[in-house]
Amino acid sequence: MSDHSSNQSNENSKHQSMLPTWMYWFFAVLLVWGGAYLMRYSGGFSGEIYDESTVTYGPVKGGAAAVEDPKVLGARVFKANCAQCHQVTGLGVEGQYPPLAGSEFVLGSEAHVIRILLHGMVGPITVKGKPYNGNMAPWKDVLDDKKISQVLTYIRSDWGNNATPITPEMVAAVRKQEAARTASWTEKELEAAPNQLPK
Amino acid sequence: MNGYGRLFVGILAAFVLSWVALILVPLNQVGNLMPLEDQVTGDMNPPALSGLAQRGSKVYAANGCASCHTQQIRSESGGADIARQWGTRQTVARDYLHQSNPNLGAMRLGPDLANLGADRPDLNTNSGPKKKYDAASLHQLFYAPKSVSGSSHPSYSFLYEKREIKGIPSGMGLSLPVGFETEEGKEVIPSEDAKALVAYLLSLNRTYALPEAPVKP
Amino acid sequence: MNCSSDIQFEGCGEGNLDRSLQGPLSLLFLSATLWLVVSSFIAAIAFWQLKFPGFIDYQCAIQNPYFGWFFDLIHQGLNYGRAVAASKSILIYGWLVQGFLGVAIWLTGHLTQKSPCKAGSYFLLGAIALWNLGILVGVVGIFSGEASGFAGFDFPKYASAILFVAYAFIGLGIGMRFAMKRCTKSTPAEWYLLGAVFWFPWFFAVAYYFVFCKVVFGVMPALVHAWYIGGLEVLVLGSLAIAALYYWIPTLLGVALNRVHSAKGAFWFFAFLGAWTGVRHLVGGPIPAWMITSSVVAGVLLLIPAIMIANHQMVPLWSHWCKVKSNPVLWYLATGGISFVVWVSLEAFLSLRGVSAALRFSYFEMGVSAVLEYSFLSMVLFGSIYAILPKLTGKELPCCVTCCSKCQFWWGFCGIITYFTGTFCAGVFMGLGINFAPMAFVATKNLASPFFWLSVVGGAMVLFANLIFVKNVAATLLAACCNSNKEGCCS
Incomplete structure (x- = not known):
């Protein structure tokens, strides 16, 4: 059975590291990028901000309520x-x-x-x-x-x-x-x- | 708990986390929106859909109109939708409040229809004087698309009935351009579905102001 | 825990297992294959109408006194919008979901070493028949103008309900057999398989509730629909395809997967990120920005598990290239496995802000979904079916079938590359045209036109490959069926 052969060889290959080194670097870059992208384009997780390019850190600009006269x-x-x-x-x-x-x-x-x-x-x-x-x-x-x-x-x-x-x-x-x-x-x-x- | 138990809990957790974040929280944020009162005119925005238009929305969905037409205007930074004068501002959740299917669409083989019913330049050429589309021109497009120059719209002539005129013409018959007229003694009548579809299309108008969708001057 | 003793204790031979599954799975694979071809033909009719919108025209048909009603019916049912909806739904539920369910049933049998009893076999047969009935009812519903209008979830309410009931029987059977399994040491293939089996009904039920029960109007149904499609693409179909690859590659190569102890991490990354990816289909749409952005980020981060999975699966294939070259089943699996990473990258690329401004809503999206549906999912499914069929029938594939499967592979492979190149170029020109406001909208289509023809050629090649596949499956099952009754009647 294949699944068993692969199980056995798991143990044989324990000396291998989990992942090649370049992958760790690449994944780290992706994670950092993901965090930054989320911060920049999430509109402060507000339900009122639809344009993701609205800047929400610092003073809030978007979603100004209409002035009632x-x-x-x-x-x-x-x-x-x-x-x-x-x-x-x-x-x-x-x-x-x-x-x-x-x-x-x-x-x-x-x-x-x-x-x-x-x-x-x-x-x-x-x-x-x-x-x-x-x-x-x-x-x-x-x-x-x-x-x-x-x-x-x-x-x-x-x-x-x-x-x-x-x-x-x-x-x-x-x-x-x-x-x-x-x-x-x-x-x-x-x-x-x-x-x-x-x- | 054995290995499968833990696996199941993990599988459930992956689903529930996404369900809470992307269904439950949004339901709370955009699921309970109300129309807003326009302070000058006292109109409610978005205006309620007529029963005929509501039915037309179903005809639109069932005939796959959304496979060629979108009904969403992206923000100025998100595409050329506003520059093409398809709309004046980004569409937001409140705009679709009354629709059971918002028909957002995912392809633009045809122009965007979010503001078809507004005063607007021609949708295909985005030029020309601003005017409202009228029901007759839409009926003509659906019944005999070849009679509209430059159009590659498919024909929806099955939504129309061609019948003999007995006595006086009904007055509801389509007036078709030269070369596309019906035979003598016959007239083409839009079905209820066709009328509903046109009423729905002409009701599409998201040009009113909403606080969450500021119009850039 | 020592697993081998458990298996011996059950004392259930592989031959026995395959015999009890032969009936239901033959029906399932045959109907899935037929739906694939039906879907391809309807898609071809739809595609043709893009260039020749009047080619099934009512005007000329109505003057035919005898067959007018027939043309009328064709014109209504196969009008572009309805035809697209029907072909997409048939492709997803008739071919991909059904085919992968077959693979899942077969894998469950072999991973748990539990064969269904005779009653269970009939039960499964009934559930499969019900599933196909649901699809038939749904297709008739779409043709008669009752589509829901949510792409990929187009079947009317009643048809979707039938599908759900039919699935409940199949899913319950799979779940129960895993619950009965004594040995609890699990393999990567089982995680993905079990995940998909549970995720599908959950996603489906939520989508059904929001789309059909009309509890909330407005954008919520559209949001749920996008979320459901993401779940279906990644967590259900993607998961099952990955499970199949995790099973077949070591089995067929006879070697271990590469660095497989990172598989658990990859699985959890995949599960938690995959469930978030659907909403990116609404980039720029009328829902609050954070939902789209988090989905875009999840989609990009999905590259992490995708690369890890590809590393487990593709490295052994690469290092045993000779074996791969001699076995056409592995051609399909290798193409599928690589296409998975390609698809994840393409989707991530398309969802980025600057890119989606130009390329979204263009032919490019058709190309990307073809990479998913054909190049990744269907390729894995072709490979799995070619691998399962001989075990199911208890005989080697007939010689002509093996030969034709190679032929099918090259037609399909070249077809999808041609199709993708066509839609990619057409999409880029069309997208840039639409994004350039001074250009009239009608003119943007002319930009895309030459490349559109390239994708028509590609689509035709894929259609031809699918026809070869039908012939292969039918020939294999027919040969097995004849031989079991009367030796050698089909020779």
């Missing part, structure tokens, strides 16, 4: 939720829904505008010298802090408005401060509320 996102929230009353033009409806373009409420205190959006408004209100009387629904259970901040940032920057952006943190702070409130705001109550954002 709150104004663009806010515009979408606005069109979906607000434009029915305040109109896409931001001009509102005379006597009912106040305009947002140039509105002193929108451009004024950050805390106030957040409060209005969170809890809504009831009763008469005067904007840009004209009276309006329509109810605004509370949005605190419909939109999260991020969406509220986006839509506020949007209405404070479109139609010629130019006020500072609102961050989700600001919304969260106001929401926390007014956590106990259930009723909508009236113009009077709003005037009484603190102008500054809670610390």
Whole structure:
């Protein structure tokens, strides 16, 4: 049987070294090359890096997340939720829904505008010298802090408005401060509320 | 444990190690991807495949289209795919999210089809004005490839039915160029499979932006 | 442990063993050989369509009132895409896997000295018949447009399931006979053989689950498919071919393998690296870079065990060149053994970043897979079958068969070299053309055209060699069959 003859000769050939010397060198070179290749082209073993030539040691360059523009996102929230009353033009409806373009409420205190959006408004209100009387629904259970901040940032920057952006943190702070409130705001109550954002 | 026991454990270990590293870990990394929302338009990328296109994907697979056509764009350092305007960026796992068979392909006897449905220059010559391929031109290519100049595409005329016109023409018949017209009183109608295949091909469009596949300016 | 006493204790003569395997293995080798020729013909039809896409054209056929339906059927079934899928699947599962399973069954019998009982023999016969049924069903499935679209795993779901069941019977039989073996001192041939027998169903089951059960959409099925093909090429078929070489070379030469005590190290290198090589088929593809890169590195490092294995096997052949020259079986085995290293090097070369940018997706890949499928695996399988047949039938090969086997070798050998040269040159020109963006895509094919004809010539030579092989196998089995009934009827 062949396998046995080869077994026997195994023992005869024990004096041979395992491999010829050149093979050891060649294999060592291959292993070193393999390690280097793996380091260079493995993209840091990330599931997000598809181009293997992306350099991942040192500062990470590849796979940068797309920058979100709150104004663009806010515009979408606005069109979906607000434009029915305040109109896409931001001009509102005379006597009912106040305009947002140039509105002193929108451009004024950050805390106030957040409060209005969170809890809504009831009763008469005067904007840009004209009276309006329509109810605004509370949005605190419909939109999260991020969406509220986006839509506020949007209405404070479109139609010629130019006020500072609102961050989700600001919304969260106001929401926390007014956590106990259930009723909508009236113009009077709003005037009484603190102008500054809670610390 | 005897010698065979140890051998078996080793054999199992070799398999399991590769299975964990190349199946299980990837499953975790690319198996649960979700479409991403485009922040400007609100579209989901990649867009969902229509039922017809989904069926067309099976026709594509079953007829071995992948033995000549790839559907993968390599990065700029990995080949001339982007330079040929076959695509604008490398294709990534998320692009194939909705497909049961991504039909990646392994040969390029024909051009890459990853972005066949996008606004694009001619696939074969990679020149000419940018336009969308239309269904009629694809049907013509499948039914009578010889009528398309320079094409060595095989004929898939068995996906079409030639039948007598009874009464009014159905309006679905192929309009074929001079020299390839059907006989008087007959029309060529694409089968459901042919329509599905064309719908699938026209749905191939990976030009939207994804964060993991940056487009180099 | 002293093994020889164990074997004597079993008291099972070699003749007895071969007699009990004669029926099943004759069926197996005959059907494998027939599938090889069927695959070659379908591949020829497919190849021809690359140059003459309209050569089975519906347009003219439909006007034939009597045979229109027939041409229609041919046109549908043998359309380039389906024909390629069918020929590749038949080649892999009908010829390579089946043929090597036959070799594995025969080797198992001789390495364990266990012959199957009569019931076992019928069982094996049934499993082989079922396997062939699975292939037949699968081919009909592909022709009727139900291919899965994953190259090399193209059979529809139901056919793959049949194959799996049929394999389970065969694999279980092999595993059980090794489990019953009393002597536990094992030889290199046994490691590779056992490895392949276990790896095949595992890889197959995972691929089946991901491709057919539709649990995950997207790139995962493609990734699993690439991984499976790598496993099949290296760990299943490659392993079985290496096992056959480890067995046949010392047996036929009557000398020991060279430096064989490094074989264990080579085996583990081979097993752990081989399982990682599949994903390199997706270089540049839409899966995270690290998966491809680690697979490329594993593929390059596979050169380590490949060179060690070649060192064990080829050095004795080289130093006993006279014996090799006189025995055509050794011609096949030597060609196969060398081609293994050549194939590993070619695949490693092709998967490197700069190279794959140009050569991937070109004819070059066809050439490399031909080196694997024909020059390495098929050559080893031809040699093994020529070595097994006389033992199976209990008679020397008929004189004309030995003569024809030499003839077959030269046709096949020159054919594959011509084919590879053709596809290599065509691939380089086509690949560089595609990689040169200003050149129109259609023009790249004209670059490759002259060399394409060279590969057509090579392919035709290989086809002719395969025909000689069929004739040889059939003649040998027929002679044995006639002689056992009536002495000398076939003379």
